[in-house]
Amino acid sequence: xxxxxxxxxxxxxxxLEFVDVIVELPxxxxxxxxxxxxxxxxxxxxxxYPEDMAKRNFIADLWKQVSxxxxxAEYDGPIFExxxxxxxxSGDEISSQLFAFEDRGGRMLAIRxxxxxxxxxxxxxxxNTLPRPLKWFSVPRLCRAERPQKGRLREFFQxxxxxxxxxxxxxxxxxxxxxxxxxxxxxxxxxxxxxKISSRKLIAAMLEYFGIEKEQLEKVYTVLDKKNKIPAETFxxxxxxxxxxxxxxxxVIKFMAxxxxxxxxxxxxxxxxxxxxxxxxxxxxxxxxxxxxxxxxRFDISIVRGLAYYTGIVFEIYDKSEQLRAICGGGxxxxxxxxxxxxxxxxxxxxxxxxxxxxxxxxRGLFGNLMQENSPEYFVAFAEDSLQNEAIxxxxxxRRASVRADFSYKGGTLSKQLKQASDSGAARCIIIGKELTQxxxxxxxxxxxxxxxxxGLREFLDRLG
Amino acid sequence: xxxxxxxxxxxxxxxLEFVDVIVELPxxxxxxxxxxxxxxxxxxxxxxYPEDMAKRNFIADLWKQVSxxxxxAEYDGPIFExxxxxxxxSGDEISSQLFAFEDRGGRMLAIRxxxxxxxxxxxxxxxNTLPRPLKWFSVPRLCRAERPQKGRLREFFQxxxxxxxxxxxxxxxxxxxxxxxxxxxxxxxxxxxxxKISSRKLIAAMLEYFGIEKEQLEKVYTVLDKKNKIPAETFxxxxxxxxxxxxxxxxVIKFMAxxxxxxxxxxxxxxxxxxxxxxxxxxxxxxxxxxxxxxxxRFDISIVRGLAYYTGIVFEIYDKSEQLRAICGGGxxxxxxxxxxxxxxxxxxxxxxxxxxxxxxxxRGLFGNLMQENSPEYFVAFAEDSLQNEAIxxxxxxRRASVRADFSYKGGTLSKQLKQASDSGAARCIIIGKELTQxxxxxxxxxxxxxxxxxGLREFLDRLG
Numbered sequence: 001x002x003x004x005x006x007x008x009x010x011x012x013x014x015x016l017e018f019v020d021v022i023v024e025l026p027x028x029x030x031x032x033x034x035x036x037x038x039x040x041x042x043x044x045x046x047x048x049y050p051e052d053m054a055k056r057n058f059i060a061d062l063w064k065q066v067s068x069x070x071x072x073a074e075y076d077g078p079i080f081e082x083x084x085x086x087x088x089x090s091g092d093e094i095s096s097q098l099f100a101f102e103d104r105g106g107r108m109l110a111i112r113x114x115x116x117x118x119x120x121x122x123x124x125x126x127x128n129t130l131p132r133p134l135k136w137f138s139v140p141r142l143c144r145a146e147r148p149q150k151g152r153l154r155e156f157f158q159x160x161x162x163x164x165x166x167x168x169x170x171x172x173x174x175x176x177x178x179x180x181x182x183x184x185x186x187x188x189x190x191x192x193x194x195x196k197i198s199s200r201k202l203i204a205a206m207l208e209y210f211g212i213e214k215e216q217l218e219k220v221y222t223v224l225d226k227k228n229k230i231p232a233e234t235f236x237x238x239x240x241x242x243x244x245x246x247x248x249x250x251x252v253i254k255f256m257a258x259x260x261x262x263x264x265x266x267x268x269x270x271x272x273x274x275x276x277x278x279x280x281x282x283x284x285x286x287x288x289x290x291x292x293x294x295x296x297x298r299f300d301i302s303i304v305r306g307l308a309y310y311t312g313i314v315f316e317i318y319d320k321s322e323q324l325r326a327i328c329g330g331g332x333x334x335x336x337x338x339x340x341x342x343x344x345x346x347x348x349x350x351x352x353x354x355x356x357x358x359x360x361x362x363x364r365g366l367f368g369n370l371m372q373e374n375s376p377e378y379f380v381a382f383a384e385d386s387l388q389n390e391a392i393x394x395x396x397x398x399r400r401a402s403v404r405a406d407f408s409y410k411g412g413t414l415s416k417q418l419k420q421a422s423d424s425g426a427a428r429c430i431i432i433g434k435e436l437t438q439x440x441x442x443x444x445x446x447x448x449x450x451x452x453x454x455x456g457l458r459e460f461l462d463r464l465g
Numbered sequence: 466x467x468x469x470x471x472x473x474x475x476x477x478x479x480x481l482e483f484v485d486v487i488v489e490l491p492x493x494x495x496x497x498x499x500x501x502x503x504x505x506x507x508x509x510x511x512x513x514y515p516e517d518m519a520k521r522n523f524i525a526d527l528w529k530q531v532s533x534x535x536x537x538a539e540y541d542g543p544i545f546e547x548x549x550x551x552x553x554x555s556g557d558e559i560s561s562q563l564f565a566f567e568d569r570g571g572r573m574l575a576i577r578x579x580x581x582x583x584x585x586x587x588x589x590x591x592x593n594t595l596p597r598p599l600k601w602f603s604v605p606r607l608c609r610a611e612r613p614q615k616g617r618l619r620e621f622f623q624x625x626x627x628x629x630x631x632x633x634x635x636x637x638x639x640x641x642x643x644x645x646x647x648x649x650x651x652x653x654x655x656x657x658x659x660x661k662i663s664s665r666k667l668i669a670a671m672l673e674y675f676g677i678e679k680e681q682l683e684k685v686y687t688v689l690d691k692k693n694k695i696p697a698e699t700f701x702x703x704x705x706x707x708x709x710x711x712x713x714x715x716x717v718i719k720f721m722a723x724x725x726x727x728x729x730x731x732x733x734x735x736x737x738x739x740x741x742x743x744x745x746x747x748x749x750x751x752x753x754x755x756x757x758x759x760x761x762x763r764f765d766i767s768i769v770r771g772l773a774y775y776t777g778i779v780f781e782i783y784d785k786s787e788q789l790r791a792i793c794g795g796g797x798x799x800x801x802x803x804x805x806x807x808x809x810x811x812x813x814x815x816x817x818x819x820x821x822x823x824x825x826x827x828x829r830g831l832f833g834n835l836m837q838e839n840s841p842e843y844f845v846a847f848a849e850d851s852l853q854n855e856a857i858x859x860x861x862x863x864r865r866a867s868v869r870a871d872f873s874y875k876g877g878t879l880s881k882q883l884k885q886a887s888d889s890g891a892a893r894c895i896i897i898g899k900e901l902t903q904x905x906x907x908x909x910x911x912x913x914x915x916x917x918x919x920x921g922l923r924e925f926l927d928r929l930g
Contacts, residue, residue: 042543050538074518075513076518078620079510079620082507101564111545145568181864374533392752393756399535404533
């Protein structure tokens, strides 16, 4: 790719938009280079310095660990796919937030805003050889061209759990358990978070029962999904625009005010489809009871989910302060594989992003002292410059034996090196002094207790194995 | 983003380019959806099914482990940055391979083709608060619009190790050690791989000594870097185009034929700068000797590196079959932070991609049986359907206690479930039968030995903690 200098200047000026000091830009390459210091990261993206990375790893490592113990296998797809794949199936909100681009072959591509379409594509491509049921998870990096705000960034990580090929709501219960298992593992409790559960099948049955046309359902879902997320007047206005008939609208509003499963049975039990959906919700809650996680779960009819592809049980997890967007959202999507050209196979799953979750964990002080975990097990100090090579040799051997070990490049006095050992958070410091050259011995200092002991080098190395 | 249907059709047609069967596309949304099954992944990208993901994780988990034991802290940056950042500093080859796009704010962005510019930006942004030296690593996902071929894809993962703030070649030795530590850890040996080491400082000194102008150096590096990668005639022709003077050219060719450090001293020792560079190479090899990795390392003057920013020691690691591109490449880049508007601070590091490495590990059979590692520790089978809830309850408790556990959704006969337990690779199978309801006992079957033992449920749960 080649740019004229005038174009380059405009690119640089764009990059400078968030910078206060704008310097003069002469039309000449060399001077342009000077302005590198002004280039920032793109708004809505994050730099992960080691302390930030430790938090990201705390979140993601636990995602992986909990996935594995719940019997899920990890998969991943490409960071970009054909634009068409996202254009038609992801629902209006996601489709409008794509980072799309054309490659040099004229292909229209997009950075992935979610991984579910990729999952559907991958499964359909091997539909005849993959075993069933499939329990898969992924921790994709995703990008959406949203307006950055609290808990919402243009680039984020999202844990995805999916069970494909199980129609029974036991699978829905299992994915909900999995999310709860994770949240409890981070240290959060039923005082901090709540899983709100509803059913698209139920809502669809009741909307049809109220006389709303099938073709209208998707639009109505989008509005209902906004109920608790926007001011009441705005919601009513949106509903008015979607359901013109006042009588129908009032039925919908009354239905959406139902507060418990018991109340629901009185209200909706007359319709056969609704009755089935209620029976399924009861079965789901029974499974959650057996799994001993009902303390965190409750029925909440207002959960509808914005995405177009949900067909059954749906759920969202919220921080109880209710100040933040959902921590997690998911549900059953039985038609997606068929929509992508495959067979009709039941599927259920969820996505949990790292942004809102990170805020919640930070607020609760649950990250702990993460940097300490990767501190050296041994810091090797040398009493004289002439012993540096002995230190380097020992360090190399320690590392080859899978031991986290470090040393000082500059050397300097022993007390300076011990200070550096302490700063590094090392558990122990090995001191190489005249004891090594005279008697083949190392001094090992316990950095916490302050105690010292002498060990023969050979014996020490033998112990490393 | 909204598209007219005619545009949609052209997008779909693009997506269909790798598909044999082209179906008819009527100008109507609904019918377009039918063609999802034809959408493929983009050429040069990879789908990671669980067995592929296990290999990717084998490679990357070990990257992380070796980084940590060598004293490096993990960082990461955004997947896209301002295009300008890559446009001016990455060298012609990388700049020409950018996936660039304009966002809705009119910003020109690009998916990262390498992470070093991000590293420089991040360090410069906190130059006054970050400690020095810095030892940082990252495992970024990178994208380059290359022509896909063996060991070269459009999307890949690359291990990056960097030491910032150490001028002495001890740091260069340490990054080389780190790469070797990793390769040995995978099971590769000195029979499989070789680290070829040279010096940009040396080559620059000699080229200047031969009368080549400073401004020409970058172009000459690019040609010299190609020496072992293209046919001899093509190389000579390229060199002729870059160095017009025949006498100078012959000196360069003679110099590039030097085969050992000893021979080099005879040849280049006359020039002061070259002498310094040779002395540094000797010191480097002495450090590698102390670290006990010289068996894998050798001086090779043909290593020049394509990237513009190298200033000192440079190296590449090759599979000894010499059929593949480099596994790893790196070196010293003392000006990069200054080029990005920061202070002049010495830095050295390397990048190791997953594509060539993956081929080498696969060819040597070093991946092993990776899928087994994440198999369940317990599979829970139930002798009667009425006991399924007991199984679900136990499974939930096992998982909450950090134990990898799974069960059958379908249930069915005990022998069917035991077959499923065996297929899952589970180490042990817990059988829930009438012993539980009658005596509160579980049967635990060792799937490898085939032996069984009876354990009280309470005792078993207590042991989980």
